[in-house]
Amino acid sequence: PVQNKARVEAAMEVTSDKPATGAWNWFGDKKAVFRPGEYWQPHQKVTVDLHLAGVQAAPGVYGVQDHRIEFEVGREQITEVEEDAHSMTVERDGEKVKDFPVSLGMVTTRKYTTTAGAHLVMSRERNVELTNGTLGVSKDDPRYYSEIADYAMRISWSGEYLHSAPWNPRVGEANTSHGCINM
Incomplete structure (x- = not known):
């Protein structure tokens, strides 16, 4: 369970071909979902870089590796x-x-x-x-x-x-x- 949500959020980066602002929303203390302020623009690539190696999520709990997620937004x-x-x-x-x-x-x-x-x-x-x-x-x-x-x-x-x-x-x-x- 993540107790230091602000620290974990600061280590997660979302970039897209057509820049979008948004925020992380937590579902409980184990799942964070990024939601853009407006709908994603269709037909573009999005990259989520999770720079979690060494990030303290809770007392005595640290990220062990970084991770990258890439996806393409489909049609509108x-x-x-x-x-x-x-x-x-x-x-x-x-x-x-x-x-x-x-x-x-x-x-x-x-x-x-x-x-x-x-x-x-x-x-x-x-x-x-x-x-x-x-x-x-x-x-x-x-x-x-x-x-x-x-x-x-x-x-x-x-x-x-x-x-x-x-x-x-x-x-x-x-x-x-x-x-x-x-x-």
Whole structure:
């Protein structure tokens, strides 16, 4: 576990073909993620130099070697969701690719509201189990549900996904989900 986060951050350097400012964000005390202030410019190389050899991460804990990570930013893909129109538009490199009818979270209950603002796709899963057990509903409660969603893309650690929802007859008409974006 890293206790000296500022020291470790100072030893990590991110450079890109098209310079970007950003900051490190810690998830617990073992994982740091760099997020640029704006979206990465597409189609460029990024290098992460971890100058950690000899850096004290915690009392008695030191980095043993440096490490370099190189990657290329892919295409630009921006998806915009219009809550009132129950629609989602996908653009790639500035060109419209597709429109989808969607259903967002019910605003009748705060915990079922889809959060607004910019989101990043954190993972893609072929199948994911969605359950309101994560919201405190027990399996013996008649309101309990468990569904397998295909083509799920996580957009938050609190359980929000974009996913298929063949069980939702109101996709494109009304916001009836428990916070996810149904397609």
